Amino acid sequence: MTKILLRDRLDDCISRWHAAGLDVIGPVSKNNISQFDTIQKAGELDFGIILPDRTLKDLFFPQTEPMFRYRIGKQQIDTEEYLPPGRQRIVFGARPCDVSAMAIDDPLFGWDYKDTYWFKRRTETVIVTIACTSADEFCMCTSLKLAPDSPQGSDILLRPLEGNRGWLVEELTERGRDAFSLIEGLLENATGDPLPLAVVPVKFDLDACREWLQNPENFESHFWKEISMRCIGCGTCTFLCPTCHCFDFQDEGDTYTGIRRKNWDSCSFALFTMHTSGHNPRSTQSARWRQRIMHKFNYFPGKFSLNSCSGCGRCTRECPVDMGITETLQEITKLSK
Amino acid sequence: MSIQEQYRKRAAELLASGEVKIIIGYGAGSTPDRRRALFIRSADDASLLHVDAACDANLSGYLVSEGLLSDRKKVGIFLRPEGIRSVNILAAESQLDPLQIVIIGFNVENGSLAALQGSGVNDFSSLISTLKESRSTPEEQALIEKIEGMTPEERFAFWQAEFSKCIKCYACRQVCPMCYCKRCIVDNNQPQWVHTSSHTLGNFEWNLVRAFHLSGRCVECGGCDRACPVNIPLRLINRRMAQEVLDAFDHFSGMSHTQEPVLASFKKDDPETFIL
Numbered sequence: 265m266t267k268i269l270l271r272d273r274l275d276d277c278i279s280r281w282h283a284a285g286l287d288v289i290g291p292v293s294k295n296n297i298s299q300f301d302t303i304q305k306a307g308e309l310d311f312g313i314i315l316p317d318r319t320l321k322d323l324f325f326p327q328t329e330p331m332f333r334y335r336i337g338k339q340q341i342d343t344e345e346y347l348p349p350g351r352q353r354i355v356f357g358a359r360p361c362d363v364s365a366m367a368i369d370d371p372l373f374g375w376d377y378k379d380t381y382w383f384k385r386r387t388e389t390v391i392v393t394i395a396c397t398s399a400d401e402f403c404m405c406t407s408l409k410l411a412p413d414s415p416q417g418s419d420i421l422l423r424p425l426e427g428n429r430g431w432l433v434e435e436l437t438e439r440g441r442d443a444f445s446l447i448e449g450l451l452e453n454a455t456g457d458p459l460p461l462a463v464v465p466v467k468f469d470l471d472a473c474r475e476w477l478q479n480p481e482n483f484e485s486h487f488w489k490e491i492s493m494r495c496i497g498c499g500t501c502t503f504l505c506p507t508c509h510c511f512d513f514q515d516e517g518d519t520y521t522g523i524r525r526k527n528w529d530s531c532s533f534a535l536f537t538m539h540t541s542g543h544n545p546r547s548t549q550s551a552r553w554r555q556r557i558m559h560k561f562n563y564f565p566g567k568f569s570l571n572s573c574s575g576c577g578r579c580t581r582e583c584p585v586d587m588g589i590t591e592t593l594q595e596i597t598k599l600s601k
Numbered sequence: 602m603s604i605q606e607q608y609r610k611r612a613a614e615l616l617a618s619g620e621v622k623i624i625i626g627y628g629a630g631s632t633p634d635r636r637r638a639l640f641i642r643s644a645d646d647a648s649l650l651h652v653d654a655a656c657d658a659n660l661s662g663y664l665v666s667e668g669l670l671s672d673r674k675k676v677g678i679f680l681r682p683e684g685i686r687s688v689n690i691l692a693a694e695s696q697l698d699p700l701q702i703v704i705i706g707f708n709v710e711n712g713s714l715a716a717l718q719g720s721g722v723n724d725f726s727s728l729i730s731t732l733k734e735s736r737s738t739p740e741e742q743a744l745i746e747k748i749e750g751m752t753p754e755e756r757f758a759f760w761q762a763e764f765s766k767c768i769k770c771y772a773c774r775q776v777c778p779m780c781y782c783k784r785c786i787v788d789n790n791q792p793q794w795v796h797t798s799s800h801t802l803g804n805f806e807w808n809l810v811r812a813f814h815l816s817g818r819c820v821e822c823g824g825c826d827r828a829c830p831v832n833i834p835l836r837l838i839n840r841r842m843a844q845e846v847l848d849a850f851d852h853f854s855g856m857s858h859t860q861e862p863v864l865a866s867f868k869k870d871d872p873e874t875f876i877l
Binding site (some may be wrong): 295296297317318327328340361401402486493494496497498500502503504512514516527528530533535582584585586587588590591 | 630631632636637638639640663682770771772776797799800803830831832
């Protein structure tokens with residue numbers, strides 16, 4: 265016997281979670297954009313979208329975040345640390361690609377230095393993932409050896425049932441079980457047929473790409489110039505990437521008093537590697553695009569045995585000039601044959 | 602012969618004869634309804650070019666890519682009327698020599714493709730003059746009037762909600778042919794003129810700086826609006842600023858390659874309504 269969560273019970277579930285002090289967050293479409301937002305009622309959730317425009321990383325690694333306030337006096341320097349607000353949260357309705365991306369970034373944020381901000385939010389958040397029953401032409405999780413029902417990073421995995429009536433519940437972690445014990449009695453003990461998973465064709469050969477990228481001869485290949493000629497060097501693909509994690513520190517204020525902030529940064533920007541001297545080791549857009557691909561599919565797997573991509577496809581979906589990882593890896597697959 | 606076939610033939614001839622070293626046009630995109638910038642150097646590749654109503658990008662920004670025009674050789678480029686206006690402005694601002702640009706012009710009116718006659722910027726002068734008189738679409742006009750009709754507080758709230766979505770990806774800047782500065786003011790940090798953080802204040806600063814910098818220069822190609830990954834209606838800002846400049850100075854940007862930049866030039870009879 266499995267557990268089923270019926271859609272018309274969702275409002276009651278939300279009330280229970282609220283009563284237990286949890287913030288409930290889910291995909292919301294508002295003001296011409298879809299993103300994860302705090303909700304009060306199930307009706308605010310948009311289950312119609314395949315994937316929100318913005319990613320799940322917003323909840324763990326916001327685009328700008330104050331770290332501490334400083335005041336430099338004659339005798340001493342005073343600082344006041346800011347930490348995430350410390351609310352227990354449940355995310356309802358994330359997608360496997362977005363959630364896998366959090367699991368991909370965990371080792372990165374915990375490698376030489378344990379990022380307090382990331383892990384505080386990670387441990388305060390329960391993620392309830394809904395397996396995908398539809399995909400669009402940009403989805404490519406299967407090319408990354410993931411699937412429309414990948415469990416990585418999820419605390420609960422839900423499989424949609426026929427007729428939109430609810431979801432089959434799979435409890436994956438202790439944290440997930442704890443959160444779902446709060447809605448005990450609202451779940452049905454029943455079985456049901458889950459809807460078939462989305463069919464996502466494999467678009468490139470990941471292993472062949474890795475091998476090609478590891479070959480030092482290809483580092484200076486003319487391919488990089490050709491593939492990135494139309495790249496305009498904006499940050500869309502990095503900022504809307506669930507795994508891209510680069511940031512910059514900025515002091516806002518004056519010499520004596522201000523706030524140090526942690527802001528998203530992007531390897532697509534010329535300024536990213538600009539030295540004080542004016543020298544830029546990645547002086548062309550092709551070198552910057554090469555870095556992005558190398559980082560995701562060569563350096564990151566070399567260090568963490570994981571690709572820094574979960575196949576959400578937003579880079580291609582949202583690119584103003586119709587570039588993206590899919591095309592580049594498809595071309596590399598061809599070159600490697 | 603369809604317009605697309607004619608234009609492929611023309612591109613092939615320009616490359617085969619050596620008149621141009623490269624054609625900047627449109628190719629097939631990653632989905633059937635997408636078009637993307639395509640750079641071709643061989644007449645054999647002209648068959649890859651597409652011209653249709655889906656070709657909405659203003660490609661003129663690629664003309665000022667570093668080093669492209671420095672060998673004095675000619676470049677062919679597919680442009681809509683707004684793109685031709687952009688070339689005029691880039692020439693007026695000494696960013697390129699219009700004699701180096703061979704224009705393959707086209708227009709899309711009510712969803713259908715129309716060929717434009719001519720190849721140099723001056724060949725399109727009368728067309729651009731007629732554009733000056735044309736008004737925005739009824740839907741756009743309705744939205745502009747709605748915003749104009751708001752109280753200052755309502756209008757502030759409207760833009761606050763829109764700018765709060767901004768992630769400072771700078772797609773609006775990068776896609777814009779007018780944003781060719783080697784170092785944008787927001788990338789200066791000695792001193793830091795504009796907050797780089799994408800909090801609401803920083804987002805307001807960025808979008809206002811951009812609006813003023815583009816006043817009298819923007820051709821309303823809509824590139825920034827289409828590029829914006831968080832769907833901020835940037836065209837409304839540019840439309841309003843263009844109207845402001847038109848009303849105050851009778852200036853329609855990109856009329857010719859000798860047109861003086863309106864906010865960087867002075868005429869004795871300039872209106873001085875701002876002096877009380």
